[in-house]
Amino acid sequence: MTEPRKRTIRKPNVLPLSLAALCNDTGSDMLFAFYPLFFVAVLGVEKMTVLGLIESIALLVGLFARPIAGRLADRRGRRHLIWAGYLALMASRFTQGLAQVWQHLVPPKVLYELGRAVRNPPREALLAESVDQDERGYAFGLLKSMDTVGAILGPLLGLLAFWLMSRGGLPLDRCYRYIFFIAALPTLGSVYLILSKTREVRDNASGDAQEPQASGTRDPDGEERLFAAPGLLPFTVASAFFSLWAVTENFLILCATKLLRLPRAAMWPAVVLYWFINVSFAPTALASGRLSDRIGRKPPIVAGLVVLAALTAAFGFVPEVSPQMASSPFVSGAFFATLVLFLLHGVYQGLLQPSQTAFVADLAVSARRAETLGVYSMFTGAAAVAAPLIFGILWDAFSYRTPFLISGICVGLSAAMVAGLVPERRRER
Secondary structure (H helix, E strand, O other), rough: OOOOOOOOOOHHOHHHHHHHHHHHHHHHHOOOOHHHHHHHHHHHOOOOOHHHHHHHHHHHHHHHHHHHHHHHHHHOHHHHHHHHHHHHHHHHHHHOOOOOHHHHHHHHHHHHHHHHHHHHHHHHHHHHHHHOHHHHHHHHHHHHHHHHHHHHHHHHHHHHHHHHHHHHOHHHHHHHHHHHHHHHHHHHHHHHHHHOOOOOOOOHHHOOOOOOOOOOOOOOOEOOOOOOOHHHHHHHHHEEEEEHHHHHHHHHHHHHHHHHOOOOOOHHHHHHHHHHHHHHHHHHHHHHHHHHHOOOOHHHHHHHHHHHHHHHHHHOOOOOOOHOOOHHHHHHHHHHHHHHHHHHHHHHHHHHHHHHHHHHHHHHHHHHHHHHHHHHHHHHHHEEEEEEEHHHHHHOOOOOOHHHHHHHHHHHHHHHHHHOOOOOOOOOO
């Protein structure tokens, strides 16, 4: 590890925030393979519309809470909201395991999204303020990478715990429920790290230059407007357009199932494919975050969008496994093509996410940084809520290849929007 990277990691809050993300994501991703099966096998729900309704209600509540949490963090401080958010995530997992009917899942799922809403804008603002501007890309890359390491460990630990409990003679429904209880435990480490190892940091330590004070940039209360910085509004619009058309991992897995002619009940191929996304995401996030500190935020962002556009469109051309190969699809050319595309999905996320967050933090008015991050997240998240519905309508109306081709074109357009309409923020020294 080079000296500049060591210097960044030694800055206040960088390592504790990253380790807290690792602990929490280890717990949350324990449930990746089990949540849909718990919903169907234990709670007895047959209509997937019910699952979609629960997810949509929870997401919408969380999205609208993000600007409020950001505003509160700007006025009252970051740390206490971060650990409170982690506490809500832990309580959500535990109470989901207690559900007896699907209606019992609604409050804990809402609590889960509220926990993310309360945690994310203050956490991102605190991390941005803990390092100099030319270190933010690497700091956010480290955060995302540790997050992803948790996503790699979580499914393994979840499968191991489930296997041990089932071998120990526990009834199947108890095994599923205990997985939720076990998944809540790692987040205790997150709460401890935030409470004991982080501190508030004021912006004069982050190396930001003086904020622009152009006329017309203040609201009636005398505060700087959220979108006063040049480039922030067009970047938000381009990001929302991209979020509206970006393919979700669930649809990638469904498409892979169709291409490889896998049975619907097959669980382990989904875990393996999801794994490959995280395996490529972690190192890419670290490298691209550091690169954005050197060459600017836009190149990794545009590159990530171009990679996503290409891989999404490519799904429209991958041939299906022939009926003769259906019994052994994992030695087919379609399988290896699908594997490469899943790896590229992790590369796209690694290129985009650290630079995307760092760019918004760079552009935001320092006194309202957490609120700006929350508003940006609300707009992009609202578009992302509609994306699966649009994807599903196109899938049902035409074929499963059609939404991938259209999505690839639209994501390519969003890359052009960022490249042509969003000015690069000059590096400040």
